[in-house]
Amino acid sequence: MKRPEGLEPYNKEKLMFSLYESLKHLEGASGAAKELTETITLLVAQNNTQNAGTAVIPVKEIVSSANTVLLRFDNVAGLHYQASHKG
Secondary structure, eight states: OOTTTTOOOOHHHHHHHHHHHHHSSTTTHHHHHHHHHHHHHHHHHHHTTTTTOOOOOOOOHHHHHHHHHHHHHHHHHHHHHHHHHHH
16 A cells, blocks of 8 residues: 555654764764654654644654754754755
């Protein structure tokens, strides 16, 4: 079955790895990636009012939330994440 464009199953580990890749320059990058993944997951769930009651969240929304959180946490990591998720 073909998925609608921009939708894919949520994969917490994939998000955490992506965050880790952007945080590698920091000491404690692994722990930070884990904590930020939790923060982003909660933020996306709270902002998911349009699709309330479903698990469908557009990838674009997850990327946007992750970028916002990363820029607040560490500007270099946020810019790296932004550059690697253009599209």
